[in-house]
Amino acid sequence: MSEEKQTKEAPKPKPKRPKIPRQPMPEQDAHARAKNFESVTLGYTMEQAVVEATRCIQCKKPYCIGGCPVAIDIPGFIQLVKDKEFLKAAQLVKRTNLLPAVCGRVCPQEEQCEAVCVLGKKQDPVAIGRLERFVADYEAEHGEIPLPEFPPKTGKKVAVVGAGPGGLTVAGDLIQQGHDVTIFEALHKAGGVLVYGIPEFRLPKAIVEREVEYLQRLGVELKLNHVIGKIRTIDQLMEEDGFDAVFIGSGAGLPWFMDIPGENLNGVFSANEYLTRNNLMKAFDFPSYDTPIKKFKNVAVIGGGNVAMDSVRTALRLGADNAYIVYRRGREEMPARQEEIEHAEHEGVKFKNLTAPVRILGNDEGWVTALECLEMELGEPDASGRRRPIPVKGSEFILEMDAVVIAIGTSANPLIAQTTPDLKLNRKGYIEVENETTCRTSKKGVFAGGDIVTGSATVILAMGAGRNAANAIQNYLQTGEWWSPNGTPEN
Amino acid sequence: MYEILKKTVWQEQKPRITEFLVRAPEIARAHQAGQFVILVADEHAERIPLTIADKDVEKGTINILFQEVGKSTMCLGMLKEGEEILHIAGPLGKPTHIEKFGTVVCVGGGIGIAPVHPIAEAMKAAGNQVISILGARSKDLLIYEERMKAASHDIRITTDDGSYGRHGFVTDELKAMIEEEKIPIDLVVVIGPPIMMKFVCKVTEPHKIQTYASLNTIMVDGTGMCGACRVTVGGKTKFVCVDGPEFDGHAVDFEEMMMRQRQYLPEEKLAVELCEKQTCHKS
Ligand SMILES: Cc1cc2nc3c(=O)[nH]c(=O)nc-3n(C[C@H](O)[C@H](O)[C@H](O)COP(=O)(O)OP(=O)(O)OC[C@H]3O[C@@H](n4cnc5c(N)ncnc54)[C@H](O)[C@@H]3O)c2cc1C
Ligand SMILES: Cc1cc2nc3c(=O)[nH]c(=O)nc-3n(C[C@H](O)[C@H](O)[C@H](O)COP(=O)(O)OP(=O)(O)OC[C@H]3O[C@@H](n4cnc5c(N)ncnc54)[C@H](O)[C@@H]3O)c2cc1C
Ligand code: SF4
Ligand code: SF4
Ligand code: FES
Numbered sequence: 105m106s107e108e109k110q111t112k113e114a115p116k117p118k119p120k121r122p123k124i125p126r127q128p129m130p131e132q133d134a135h136a137r138a139k140n141f142e143s144v145t146l147g148y149t150m151e152q153a154v155v156e157a158t159r160c161i162q163c164k165k166p167y168c169i170g171g172c173p174v175a176i177d178i179p180g181f182i183q184l185v186k187d188k189e190f191l192k193a194a195q196l197v198k199r200t201n202l203l204p205a206v207c208g209r210v211c212p213q214e215e216q217c218e219a220v221c222v223l224g225k226k227q228d229p230v231a232i233g234r235l236e237r238f239v240a241d242y243e244a245e246h247g248e249i250p251l252p253e254f255p256p257k258t259g260k261k262v263a264v265v266g267a268g269p270g271g272l273t274v275a276g277d278l279i280q281q282g283h284d285v286t287i288f289e290a291l292h293k294a295g296g297v298l299v300y301g302i303p304e305f306r307l308p309k310a311i312v313e314r315e316v317e318y319l320q321r322l323g324v325e326l327k328l329n330h331v332i333g334k335i336r337t338i339d340q341l342m343e344e345d346g347f348d349a350v351f352i353g354s355g356a357g358l359p360w361f362m363d364i365p366g367e368n369l370n371g372v373f374s375a376n377e378y379l380t381r382n383n384l385m386k387a388f389d390f391p392s393y394d395t396p397i398k399k400f401k402n403v404a405v406i407g408g409g410n411v412a413m414d415s416v417r418t419a420l421r422l423g424a425d426n427a428y429i430v431y432r433r434g435r436e437e438m439p440a441r442q443e444e445i446e447h448a449e450h451e452g453v454k455f456k457n458l459t460a461p462v463r464i465l466g467n468d469e470g471w472v473t474a475l476e477c478l479e480m481e482l483g484e485p486d487a488s489g490r491r492r493p494i495p496v497k498g499s500e501f502i503l504e505m506d507a508v509v510i511a512i513g514t515s516a517n518p519l520i521a522q523t524t525p526d527l528k529l530n531r532k533g534y535i536e537v538e539n540e541t542t543c544r545t546s547k548k549g550v551f552a553g554g555d556i557v558t559g560s561a562t563v564i565l566a567m568g569a570g571r572n573a574a575n576a577i578q579n580y581l582q583t584g585e586w587w588s589p590n591g592t593p594e595n
Numbered sequence: 596m597y598e599i600l601k602k603t604v605w606q607e608q609k610p611r612i613t614e615f616l617v618r619a620p621e622i623a624r625a626h627q628a629g630q631f632v633i634l635v636a637d638e639h640a641e642r643i644p645l646t647i648a649d650k651d652v653e654k655g656t657i658n659i660l661f662q663e664v665g666k667s668t669m670c671l672g673m674l675k676e677g678e679e680i681l682h683i684a685g686p687l688g689k690p691t692h693i694e695k696f697g698t699v700v701c702v703g704g705g706i707g708i709a710p711v712h713p714i715a716e717a718m719k720a721a722g723n724q725v726i727s728i729l730g731a732r733s734k735d736l737l738i739y740e741e742r743m744k745a746a747s748h749d750i751r752i753t754t755d756d757g758s759y760g761r762h763g764f765v766t767d768e769l770k771a772m773i774e775e776e777k778i779p780i781d782l783v784v785v786i787g788p789p790i791m792m793k794f795v796c797k798v799t800e801p802h803k804i805q806t807y808a809s810l811n812t813i814m815v816d817g818t819g820m821c822g823a824c825r826v827t828v829g830g831k832t833k834f835v836c837v838d839g840p841e842f843d844g845h846a847v848d849f850e851e852m853m854m855r856q857r858q859y860l861p862e863e864k865l866a867v868e869l870c871e872k873q874t875c876h877k878s
Contacts, residue, residue, distance in 0.1 A: 290684065290816075290818045291684075291816065291818075292635050292642070292681070292684070300816075300820075328682065328684075329682050329683060329684035329685075330621075330684070331684055331685075331687065331818055334625065334630075334685070334686055334687055335621055335622060335625045335685070335686065336621075336625065357818075357819065357820040358819050358820070359820070359821065359822045361822070361825075361832060367832070368825060368826075368827060368832065368855065370854065370855060370857070370858045371858075373823075374821060374822040374823075376820050376821045376822065377815055377821035380815055380816060380820070381815060385641065385642070385815070386639075390862065390866075391862075391865060391869050392639065393639045394639055394640050394641040394667055394670075394866065395641045395642075395815075396859045396862035396863070396866070398858075398859075398862070469854070469857075470851075470854035470855070470857075517818070517820065518819070519818065519819060519837065
């Protein structure tokens with residue numbers, strides 16, 4: 105393989121080097137881990153990290169950076185790993201990504217940075233995410249990144265609604281510009297989906313806590329249990345409480361149900377409820393923790409995304425004999441990350457693809473007993489580009505089941521919109537913004553980003569939106585310039 | 596942290612009923628009748644919904660009343676004056692629709708009298724003729740009588756054992772008011788055990804008296820994120836924490852709601868047993 109070909113525009117890179125295979129990720133044994141809530145992947149050793157780092161050919165025109173929504177200096181930090189300057193590498197990453205230990209674990213790298221890594225054309229791409237996780241974990245264990253130097257206080261106050269990855273990013277960026285930042289979070293823990301949705305075995309909660317503490321050390325004020333729209337409205341924050349700008353990062357959240365018979369039977373949950381009980385409330389540790397969750401024998405999870413994979417793997421860990429994914433399209437069409445699907449397969453999840461639920465059956469006491477399904481076949485591609493599933497006539501069949509978890513998506517939470525009438529929403533109820541770069545809403549001084557604008561997306565996209573919003577807020581606080589949807593700027 | 600400024604035990608006998616006066620100035624300021632809070636007593640506790648029974652905006656306090664029906668409420672009841680509740684989020688839920696309806700009957704059963712209190716107060720302030728019916732199992736289990744008197748023009752009391760007021764249920768009193776006294780009622784607001792709310796709705800339905808029932812489903816987040824609190828109202832799925840807690844009582848599927856409330860019965864029992872054996876995390 106010739107390297108000139110891969111980096112056409114770049115000057116000739118260093119002379120040829122031996123081909124080193126992509127370093128595999130050490131994992132807990134699949135059988136053992138399917139019964140515990142500990143981390144599935146264990147992280148690179150120092151040796152593995154250095155070996156993997158040497159695979160990067162330090163492209164002069166690194167495409168990988170363009171594939172990362174927050175444009176981390178990927179070759180830069182990888183070079184530092186190669187030089188065993190792990191703390192410096194972590195510092196470099198943190199300059200653009202506040203949550204590297206999180207992104208290194210949960211980013212869909214195969215669709216982002218690693219998808220465009222030049223090595224990927226001929227062999228496996230550099231394991232960018234794993235290296236990012238390695239440096240972040242190394243830093244957590246070995247050192248404290250010194251607090252950055254602060255510019256003088258500006259006297260401006262910014263309110264951030266929602267402590268998910270989007271809100272945390274905005275807060276981190278703006279506090280470093282000298283503004284006063286207060287985060288209002290509805291739940292009793294900060295982190296958004298990172299604490300209530302994504303399970304411990306994929307993302308240890310201690311990591312999120314550590315990052316939130318870091319923000320507090322930087323001076324961000326965190327007000328938990330503050331449901332904006334209820335305890336204070338956006339207008340009150342701006343008119344009475346003296347906030348000069350507001351960022352809304354309240355996430356998607358309202359779970360969808362399917363509107364099929366039997367959905368309110370006992371034993372039917374939204375994925376959000378199932379996961380929140382476990383992650384936020386630690387129901388897997390009942391009765392040591394007070395929040396209960398049932399241990400079901402046969403659990404069906406409906407859906408094919410990350411949320412469905414997290415739910416089904418949680419069901420296994422809670423002791424289910426059979427944990428099924430019921431998905432109406434094929435494996436190819438599953439929106440979940442490849443790695444999560446594979447992990448689920450290895451752990452023993454049973455996949456019922458091309459299967460659609462039509463009815464949930466229950467007993468006299470109101471408990472789920474079975475799920476009636478229909479086989480599907482794939483037809484022409486639909487608007488999403490995926491082939492549309494079509495029911496096969498007369499193919500109904502029944503699966504014995506005692507719990508059904510519905511993971512088919514969420515829509516916008518209406519609490520803020522209900523009390524902020526001049527905030528424009530789109531057809532689906534998400535907040536409308538001018539564009540991705542400015543994140544300006546229809547209401548002066550109010551910005552929005554993350555899932556509440558795009559619908560359910562990814563951690564790093566929410567963080568990218570947070571970064572853009574922080575820049576736009578900085579600009580607004582300095583110039584006071586606003587926009588008008590008709591094109592004429594306002595002051 | 597939310598300090599308990601005052602603790603009042605309304606009823607010693609099990610299930611004990613306790614009232615806390617809690618410092619929560621921001622919640623007190625934002626509260627409107629009909630709203631509730633979700634509280635988490637300590638690091639290991641559940642999120643439990645309790646109605647704001649009273650408030651003092653000046654002093655920055657709210658009152659919550661609870662009956663010790665399970666582990667979480669039992670643990671809460673162990674807290675003393677001066678101690679703190681770890682988390683309280685609120686006010687949550689939609690406020691009661693308050694306007695001048697005419698004659699409004701506020702029905703509270705058992706512990707449900709406390710949550711009906713701010714509604715009666717607001718209805719009276721809006722110029723309604725407020726008649727309250729308070730129901731309890733017996734005289735010494737009756738709570739908030741004085742406060743409800745102040746919030747109403749007329750007050751009726753029923754006890755299951757006849758130890759005070761009418762011998763019977765709140766529904767008997769309500770029926771008598773409609774059928775015998777022929778009081779023209781414009782609205783009934785009812786809060787209490789689901790079974791009681793169901794029967795109150797059955798009484799008012801044939802007379803086409805609009806009836807608000809405040810539902811107390813199992814909840815987790817209380818912000819519309821999990822769907823644990825869902826109920827069927829008029830054939831549609833609604834989330835009690837964001838669409839309610841009050842709904843048109845004639846449209847609520849109470850049977851389904853009661854079925855869903857029984858979901859964790861064995862777990863709840865186990866938790867109480869461990870608690871009583873003092874092997875829970877608190878001891
Ligand atoms: C189970 C699950 C698994 C996922 N797996 C992955 C994955 O592997 N990789 C990946 O990249 N993405 C994944 N995602 C998606 C990703 O987590 C989200 O896209 C991302 O968290 C969105 O960030 P956000 O900041 O917009 O909002 P969120 O993370 O949703 O945070 C919003 C916060 O705002 C708070 N809030 C809401 N309303 C209010 C209010 N009125 N007042 C105050 N606070 C409020 C909420 O409580 C919450 O804490 C997953 C999502 C789920 C549910
Ligand atoms: C909007 C709302 C307002 C409420 N206001 C009050 C209030 O002001 N005072 C008060 O004492 N209670 C109120 N409740 C009920 C209260 O939340 C429950 O009693 C409490 O959560 C029970 O917790 P536990 O762990 O002590 O009991 P558990 O062990 O959880 O339950 C014990 C028994 O109570 C039943 N139960 C469980 N959860 C609920 C529930 N949410 N509602 C009714 N029964 C339940 C169970 O089926 C079981 O029989 C309210 C509920 C809601 C949804
Ligand atoms: S943040 Fe995500 S996309 Fe960016 S480099 Fe890291 S893993 Fe890749
Ligand atoms: S990670 Fe891949 S694309 Fe980026 S610099 Fe290294 S080899 Fe080039
Ligand atoms: S309690 Fe979770 S949606 Fe209502």
